[in-house]
Amino acid sequence: AQTVTQSQPEMSVQEAETVTLSCTYDTSENNYYLFWYKQPPSRQMILVIRQEAYKQQNATENRFSVNFQKAAKSFSLKISDSQLGDTAMYFCAFGASGNTPLVFGKGTRLSVIA
């Protein structure tokens, strides 16, 4: 069974600064996908970024980028130029290939401070 671990329950960052959220996972699968979801107070789960395990290049989406280390089973999220609207819970998730259910970490609560 797959597991996802987010070791930072809470983090804070100053507006305009950069912050990195950590995630590690455990799996015996070779083909899989990794995701970061954002959950603001509205509770909507918003897909931030996704990484295919077979791709060596790290995914980027505007201010969001990942550092994917397959051998270390690590998948961190970097948020650059943090904005107040980035304040939310962030969940790391693992999905095996074939559009299967996601396994989520416990989340990291990020606060962006003005």
Next chain:
Amino acid sequence: DARVTQTPRDKVTEMGQEVTMRCQPILGHNTVFWYRQTMMQGLELLAYFRNRAPLDDSGMPKDRFSAEMPDATLATLKIQPSEPRDSAVYFCASGFYNEQFFGPGTRLTVL
């Protein structure tokens, strides 16, 4: 702008009552997931369907929960009878090509 819809958005009920939650997946998505979010357990899978066929419902208490997809545009999750420990946010997600899009969730409170 395609999105997953869920109703109701919030539901408060009394213990023992039946609760029905509905989800309309994104048109063309062939996989529908039901997840539950609680403070203690986080996000966990209850059940999922592909092409309307149930693939896994091992996360659901079988004696009180049931999930169905009467057609491709509707998925339902029923709890009968409801209990206070069922209080949680229930999410439906619509999946296509290894990507899942979540609905806004139903916050259920069982008194």
